[in-house]
Amino acid sequence: xxxxxxxxxxxxxxxxxxxxxxxxxxxxxxxxxxxxxxxxxxxxxxxxxxxxxxxxxxxxxxxxxxxxxxxxxxxxxxxxxxxxxxxxxxxxxxxxxxxxxxxxxxxxxxxxxxxxx
Amino acid sequence: xxxxxxxxxxxxxxxxxxxxxxxxxxxxxxxxxxxxxxxxxxxxxxxxxxxxxxxxxxxxxxxxxxxxxxxxxxxxxxxxxxxxxxxxxxxxxxxxxxxxxxxxxxxxxxxxxx
Numbered sequence: 001x002x003x004x005x006x007x008x009x010x011x012x013x014x015x016x017x018x019x020x021x022x023x024x025x026x027x028x029x030x031x032x033x034x035x036x037x038x039x040x041x042x043x044x045x046x047x048x049x050x051x052x053x054x055x056x057x058x059x060x061x062x063x064x065x066x067x068x069x070x071x072x073x074x075x076x077x078x079x080x081x082x083x084x085x086x087x088x089x090x091x092x093x094x095x096x097x098x099x100x101x102x103x104x105x106x107x108x109x110x111x112x113x114x115x116x117x
Numbered sequence: 118x119x120x121x122x123x124x125x126x127x128x129x130x131x132x133x134x135x136x137x138x139x140x141x142x143x144x145x146x147x148x149x150x151x152x153x154x155x156x157x158x159x160x161x162x163x164x165x166x167x168x169x170x171x172x173x174x175x176x177x178x179x180x181x182x183x184x185x186x187x188x189x190x191x192x193x194x195x196x197x198x199x200x201x202x203x204x205x206x207x208x209x210x211x212x213x214x215x216x217x218x219x220x221x222x223x224x225x226x227x228x229x230x231x
Contacts, residue, residue, distance in 0.1 A: 003161075042221030043221045045219065048217075056218055105152075106219065108163075113160075
C-alpha cells in the first residue's frame with residue numbers, strides 16, 4: 001500500500017518569500033490533516049479536511065497560511081509571506097474517515113522541513 | 118481545551134532493558150482515545166499503540182504496553198526488551214468524541230544504548 005506522499009522534503013527560503021507544500025494522501029482516505037511541528041515541540045494541527053471541506057482550521061494563521069484540497073484528493077499548503085517563526089516540519093496525514101472508530105488510525109507522510117532565513 | 122503533557126524530555130536505557138514513558142492529559146470529556154506515536158529520524162509518525170477510554174483493559178502490542186489510569190488521567194507506555202530500533206521521539210496523543218482533533222504532547226526523546 002502506498003503511503004502518504006509529501007514534497008518537497010526540504011525547502012529553504014528567505015523571509016517574506018512564498019512557499020507551497022504538496023500532499024498526496026492514501027487513495028480513498030477522506031480525511032486529510034496538515035500539522036506544523038516546530039523543533040522540540042509536538043505536532044500542532046493547522047487544518048483538517050473531510051473530503052474537500054474544511055472541518056477545523058482554528059489554529060491556521062489565516063493572514064499568511066492557506067490550504068486547499070481540490071476534488072477531495074491532493075492538498076497544498078501555502079505560506080505567503082513567510083516569517084522566521086514558520087521554520088518547522090510540516091506533516092501531512094490522512095485517515096479513511098473519522099479517527100473515532102475502532103482500529104482507525106492516521107497515516108503520516110515524512111514531512112517537509114522548512115527553513116526560513 | 119484538551120492538553121497532553123509529557124514531563125520527560127529525554128530518556129535513555131540500555132538495550133534489552135525495560136523503559137516507561139509518562140503522559141498525562143486533561144479533558145472534561147468521558148469518551149476519547151489515547152495514542153502513542155513513534156517518530157524516528159526519518160520524521161514519519163508511526164502509531165505504536167492505541168487505547169479506548171471506555172476499555173478498562175490496558176492495550177498491548179508485542180513489546181509495547183500501556184498503563185491507563187482514567188481517574189488519574191495518566192497514560193504511560195512501557196517498552197519491554199528494548200531494541201536499538203526503538204530509538205526515536207515518542208509522542209502521546211489524544212482525541213475526543215467532541216471535536217475529533219488529534220492533540221499531541223511535546224514528546225520524549227528515547228535513546229537505546231547498545
